[in-house]
Amino acid sequence: MRISKSTWYQILFIICVIIPFLNIYELSFATWLFTILITLKNNYSLEFFKYLLIFIVILILATIVGFFFNYEWYYILRDITYMLKPISGLLLGYQLFNDKIKSPYKFLLNAGIAIAVFHLTLVLYGIFVKNAKSVADIRYYGGYFNDFEIYTFILLVFQKELGYQLTKKRKYIYFVILSFSFFFYLARTNFIQFIILFMALKGLFVLNKKTITIFIGLIIITITGYAAVYYYNPVRNGKGVDEFLYKIKMAPGEAFSTKINRDDWKDFNDNYRSYENIRTVQQLSYNKNLIFGEGIGSQVDLKQKVYLGDMKLRYISILHNGYMTVLLKTGLVGLIIYLLSISFFFKNNNYKKNSRLKYIHLFFVGTGVFLIMSNWVFMGFYNLLDTKSLFIGFLFAYKHSILKEHV
Template sequence: MPTIIKKTVLYQLLFAICIYVPYLENFELTFAVWSFSAIITITNTYSLGILKQLLCFTIILVLAIIVMFFKEYQLYFIIRDFTYLIKPIFGLLIGYQLCKKFPKKVFETIVSTGFFIAIIHLCLIFWALAFYKATTVNDIRFFGGFFSDFEVYALIVLLFHKKFELNFTKKRTMLFTIFIAFSVFMYLARTNFIQFVILFLALKGYFKVNKRSITVVVSVLIIGAIGYSTILFINPKRNGPGIEAFLYKIKIIPEEAFKTKINREDYKDFNDNYRSYENIMTVRQVTREGFYSVVFGEGLGSKVDLKQEVWLGDMNLRYISILHNGFMTVFLKTGLLGLFIYFISIYLLFKKVKSDFPIINQVNLLFIGTGVFLIFSNWVFMGVYNLLDNKSILIGLLFCFREVYMKSNDEKLLSQSNSAT
């Protein structure tokens, strides 16, 4: 018995490591840890649900490889694209395979890992405030991190802890909720705030079309519109002090990722709407290459010509192979065909598994919220292809949990029924 417990703890620790390693912003390290973890935890059986997800991402990868053979690209960019496109496959495998090692402690592990990440984040912020005098929004995010989707999931599980059958004491639940909530807020990430609202509405069942849900969603939209109008009235300035910089980022949301005309000579216009600029140049380039490129993409190793050098990360680049937009990245590599398959992978998250178990219905709702959020996340942050993203691990974990829980409890009900007979 002690040996089994120790093994469970080790696998939970491995899960936490796989979730946290992307936060270190070293993709080579993330790729090494994820690929190693996926291999050493490989299992004998997989559910149809996870196989469908794996198939979608595998087809996208294979399609990009096939198109690559008809092009001439640099080996470095081919290998780089391969690691990006295989990343969600590793993530799904890790989540699914590790769940089989601790199926009864899934949500406890999610919350504990989220708490661990929150403590590190808050310590980094304290360090930045104490030793680097970080007082602006940009400084705090530079030292502490730019976003944390996983912590939002942990927070949601805590807020709905009874429905997820989380067996924490009231004191522990309150402590974890306060720390994780504060950590999420201190990222000051627009995407995380939107993610929280989407997941919260999903778990409350408001994405099911009925009079009550329509009333709630419309009310949220009205409140959001009023809040945005207030920000427009305040008119926060670019690079303003304190919270003003964050309000400015909210102010430019409607244009930032959807603007169709950008003045490259105007630094403010170009910088604020750079994500839209990437999308514009990608569509122009792919459509210019002709019908086959539009349908099948330009393959692994393909790059977009930005027509000018742009400071990205720690270097000036004119040609980029990976974009901020996940949909556009898939479109560049695999065209409309790959994009269609990518949408199928998101659509599959909306398919409910019928069950009489309340916790399974909660997992179904969490999948729906994840699907809605992925549509937004892919448009602004590459979705599951983002270097710092770990949602694919969580998705794989939930697929396995749903399968194992239903199977084990169905067997219990059958056994009880046979005993009664």
């Protein structure tokens, strides 16, 4: 039996979405690179090329700056693969779109369901085989986050608006699978991501009297909710939901603290991500490298060894903060260029006469809003486990296909 090109691309897309979940970056990078090489297109849209060029320029700038330092080849090559992450993800998503795909959103939905099933399998393994009971243990075995699944959940919620249909039975099954998978990540950023994308596709980021009222209401609800959690005072190693609520309580300080006591392990642990940012700025300022950074191969000296994953490290090449990672490699010049990758999603598009273009634009707007926060706490497209870049690359290609129909 001959497999159609669209089916073959679907299989490749699912593999490329799942493979980063194994948390072996070398395997993920090799798989993505191989898939890119076998799916190259003859042409790419100018809009997509302009967006991709932002990350290419950052990589080139970091490489040039790195020539002025004497780094080990291992760290140089590793940094190049890290800095290629958004480029490869966007290319993959774009190239795995095919004009013969009957329903592009179903194509993306199938990939999301596949990874959700894979995630739930890992969760069940952790709970019933490894006896994982705490939030930390469940996330250790099941995974810490997955932005692609949240996009998939939004695809399911806005099924009618996006112009495709599922049977009631299939929609119910998909909803149950994605809901359970979504919940068991127990990731604060994914909950925020869902709210942002939901609001975006509802058109609530188009400012008017109605949306301003809604924003004010959400701000009040958020402040009230956080106050309730704060005064409930969940404990660090509490049972069940307490552990998750403690992470919510500590969220503002974790990302924005400016003074951290390294000798107080609680303060250091709760605000570690801010500590990375502080050390990056201190190092670049002391070395007078704030303008152009320290290039490919550079590392931040944490001044003490810290457990990151299964390793104890003092020097790190990438940080939790995407802005700071770019600042380290390319300085303020590269950071300004990097900010264009976010502002790019907010540019005005003429989509009023085409509902398909409208919802692609709204996906882009929601992504831009989410990336503002995601880059601060989870590296945005530079995260080694990131797969949302495939989703965005796919949408760029889908948009180009729609525009070609009207030429």
